[in-house]
Amino acid sequence: MTRDPLANPEALIRRVYAFAAYRLGDGPDAEDVTSEVFERALRYRSSYDRSKGEPVGWLLGIARRCTSAALAARAADEPASGIVEATDDRRIEEDSIRRLALAAAVAQLGTRDQELIALRFGADLTAAQIARVVDSQTNAVEVALHRALGRLRSILDDEKTEDVVTPQIAGSGAR
Amino acid sequence: MRHIWNRRQLDLESELRGSRSEPRADFVTALADEVRSRPRQRSRAGRVGLAFALSGLIVVVLASFGGIGYASSAASHAVKKPTAAKHAQIASKSAAQAQYGQFTPPTVEPKAAAAAATQTKVKPATPKASQLPFTGLALWMPLAIGFLLLATGLVLRTRSRRHSSGAHS
Numbered sequence: 001m002t003r004d005p006l007a008n009p010e011a012l013i014r015r016v017y018a019f020a021a022y023r024l025g026d027g028p029d030a031e032d033v034t035s036e037v038f039e040r041a042l043r044y045r046s047s048y049d050r051s052k053g054e055p056v057g058w059l060l061g062i063a064r065r066c067t068s069a070a071l072a073a074r075a076a077d078e079p080a081s082g083i084v085e086a087t088d089d090r091r092i093e094e095d096s097i098r099r100l101a102l103a104a105a106v107a108q109l110g111t112r113d114q115e116l117i118a119l120r121f122g123a124d125l126t127a128a129q130i131a132r133v134v135d136s137q138t139n140a141v142e143v144a145l146h147r148a149l150g151r152l153r154s155i156l157d158d159e160k161t162e163d164v165v166t167p168q169i170a171g172s173g174a175r
Numbered sequence: 176m177r178h179i180w181n182r183r184q185l186d187l188e189s190e191l192r193g194s195r196s197e198p199r200a201d202f203v204t205a206l207a208d209e210v211r212s213r214p215r216q217r218s219r220a221g222r223v224g225l226a227f228a229l230s231g232l233i234v235v236v237l238a239s240f241g242g243i244g245y246a247s248s249a250a251s252h253a254v255k256k257p258t259a260a261k262h263a264q265i266a267s268k269s270a271a272q273a274q275y276g277q278f279t280p281p282t283v284e285p286k287a288a289a290a291a292a293t294q295t296k297v298k299p300a301t302p303k304a305s306q307l308p309f310t311g312l313a314l315w316m317p318l319a320i321g322f323l324l325l326a327t328g329l330v331l332r333t334r335s336r337r338h339s340s341g342a343h344s
Binding site: 021 | 187188190191192193194195196197198199202203206207209210211213221
């Protein structure tokens with residue numbers, strides 16, 4: 001028996017957007033991807049199979065493809081761009097700096113790690129739900145997440161992180 | 176940079192959750208309205224399956240109550256009536272009839288007539304319990320056709336659901 005997967009769109013939009021923003025940065029790109037995800041979801045709404053998972057997992061499966069396409073297009077347009085661009089007009093406060101440092105560190109991770117972190121902490125999925133989305137085993141996802149966090153921690157501890165973020169902060173402060 | 180992280184106990188997971196972005200409220204409202212404004216539709220194969228199933232149901236109901244027999248007898252009556260009327264009209268307007276009078280067919284001999292009567296005598300149809308009235312059709316036949324059509328409809332619907340789940344990861 002199928003059920004309408006888009007019956008409660010607000011909560012789903014927030015989670016899809018959070019995932020997209022984790023991968024692409026907060027702003028119009030993430031909004032575009034979110035809109036595209038829901039456009040596709042509306043088109044294939046009748047194909048949703050409840051037995052294969054929750055609606056959020058189904059939507060994030062679509063979001064992964066849309067995000068990859070957006071990242072590929074971005075790489076083709078601006079090879080040197082990164083998440084650190086999100087600095088724009090943000091205030092130079094401690095929380096902002098921490099957030100930027102974190103975003104920069106996440107951006108240094110591999111694609112797979114970034115995706116897992118975005119699904120876990122952006123879309124707020126459990127390891128079991130992520131396993132369904134990425135078509136893997138729950139244990140494998142847990143291990144991969146643990147390793148990704150370890151790598152992230154080591155990047156943050158490393159002096160290299162300081163080198164990446166400091167010029168951005170200095171640039172923002174000069175404005 | 177290091178002092179920023181050292182100042183507080185680094186709880187990476189909380190930091191990652193805390194840096195989650197929230198979409199603009201008007202963006203969420205606009206997109207949610209767009210989603211709600213587009214009603215859910217059945218897939219094409221699902222619609223075909225449903226149409227087959229309903230058609231099968233109608234055929235089974237009609238066949239069970241002798242609808243097909245009624246239809247065929249009504250059609251044969253409709254063919255016979257105009258033919259008879261046409262013959263009568265032609266006969267009344269025939270020049271030969273006007274000249275030679277009414278044609279009377281030759282009479283059959285009594286013995287031959289009696290033999291013909293015994294040959295054409297047909298026993299009245301007495302339907303059995305396993306036969307349908309009027310048509311004399313075996314009861315299992317329309318039932319089997321109906322179940323077959325219903326099964327076809329269900330299989331089509333299931334297959335369409337599996338096939339079109341390509342968007343599902």
